[in-house]
Amino acid sequence: MTDDTPVLEVEGLVKHYRGRAGTGTVRAVNGVDLSIGRGEILGLVGESGSGKSTIGRCVARLTAPTAGRVRLLGQDISAMSRRELRPLRRDVHVVFQDAYSSLNPRTKIGDIVAGPLRQHREGDVRERRGRAAEMLERVGLPARTATRYPHELSGGQRQRVALARALVMRPRLVVADEPVSALDVSVQASILNLLLDLRSDLGFSCLFITHDLSVVEFVGDRIAVMYLGGIVETATRQELFAHPQHPYTQALLSAAPVPDPREGRAGRRVVLRGDLPSQTSRVPGCAFHTRCPVAVDRCRTDAPVLTGITAPDHLVSCHLVTPEAGGPDITQGGNGLVHHTS
Template identity: 70%
Template sequence: MTGENPVLVVRDLHKHFAGGSRLRGGRHTVRAVDGVDLTIAPGEVLGLVGESGSGKSTVGRCIARLETPTSGTVELLGRDVSRISRREMRPVRRDVHVVFQDPYSSLNPRMTVGQIVGEPLRQHGEGERRDRTRRVGEMLERVGLREQMRTRYPHELSGGQRQRVALARALVLGPRLLVADEPVSALDVSVQASILNLFLDLQRDLGFSCLFITHDLSVVEFISDRIAVMYLGRIVETARRETLFADPQHPYTQALLSAAPVPDPADVRRRERIVLSGDLPSPSDPPSGCRFHTRCPVAIDRCATDNPPLTGVTAPDHPVACHLVTAESGRPRVAAP
């Protein structure tokens, strides 16, 4: 974190959805996000990682105001945007853009590449037509696409080329914050590498901050400055990338890292594999206390009744939500079964 004011501050964010129907046993509330705190500094990439269904994408959608939070605040550049109207949000959207998981479904099939990338400029009244054309060409060149691509349609492009177009569209206005929601998970591995390298080059050159949402630990280790681990609607651990991978504190983080693929077979044989029991509980009926206690191999009685706060017990910049993490004993050691 730098001494500058943060680009994004999220406090006690909640997003609940109505689920079920009266014909099928009645209505219920799905607690997709249930008390999330995040901070992103200028020029920082924060990786948000967790299992599918943990609420990562919903956090990103609330930050970009594609969803309205149930409660809590989302401060973008010092302004709370969690409750403002669509009309008030319109100028704010210059500073926050989204790159979605599927580049094909996120691009308008009726528009050419040039029209897609230039649409944000047109919507926000940026410059004359000739100026917009020039800026689109410069942005296409930045993301590695030839000028001839300008007249092509999305169906004429490969998956990697489509994601480059999506990046160009998201960055053409020079936003301060980019929300990248699984931007490489739909691509081949070789294409993933080129897109991630491009992303890092763009981030270094343009200086934008980013919330990078993924379930791939190798990707989040490569791309992120800090990492937040999410489980069933809540953040359970946040730390610098190097710290998290070298010394994970929360039992859930330890289990995630033990499941990550390792290229060296010798390392695979040496390390302990932590296998969690059961499935991710339903967000419509989350467990009491610590939400991870139903699957945690070292849970104690207190875990079932008291919700642990996210606090920096062992280090101020490494907050963990676990009753078993103390300043004296450090992290709980989870043994493989």
């Protein structure tokens, strides 16, 4: 592996779940490509049912993809057996939203953090205890926390423990699935700061999954926007927020409430009509055409491909984006729009 090999490369990832009898197949992820470089944080943002968590689960191989490739440090892990995966589990760890249900309530914090070391038979008891203590200190918890149980800690402290456990093996990739969504803003701020500090110190890459645009704008180096099982746009944080091209990205950004009365109320807001189509349905053409205010006939029949149209590192999957004009302006669209200028 050379220095510029991405830590993670995903190609054509598909994950379908068989539903209950008669309900049809749940098409959670329908062909996703993405990559994460060394030390990079990729923010994967989308609404409920967009498939963002499923991608996280496939990347960490908590579930096997239906089709497609997942390469971790250049090695294809998509079809590996549990035994083959075991050594690779050192390199990818997961942090979930709810640290309370992902930490064993009967295990002391010190043993929780040392857990991965034990599974990978690293060092002896004393050494493992030392490494766990060091990790607890790095995440800003006092040494005495090691002898406590999860229920004795606050939500923010539990999330610090989850981070310590995920990082104790010094993995190359951390999959963080809504890690701050259950926390109050003042606590959320400290966890986000901590994540960025640890990334600078330890140099891991991160797939950061969230529904919260302001969080992803703060934490993501690059951002991928998901809709109904596919990525519709990928760009650097600055580029995506300054020049969103895909109509869905534009709608999402315009819908997010801005905590500044003048900014928010003065801005034009686009409210999408309708709901997300069912994940069991197969939408022909562009997955977003049923709600897109600027869709044309072609969008209903031909599926667009995620490509760089205006710049090689700004990928978008929309027929209406052109090299000259960039993305369509959905506030100029016809039906399905409600404008609020007051």
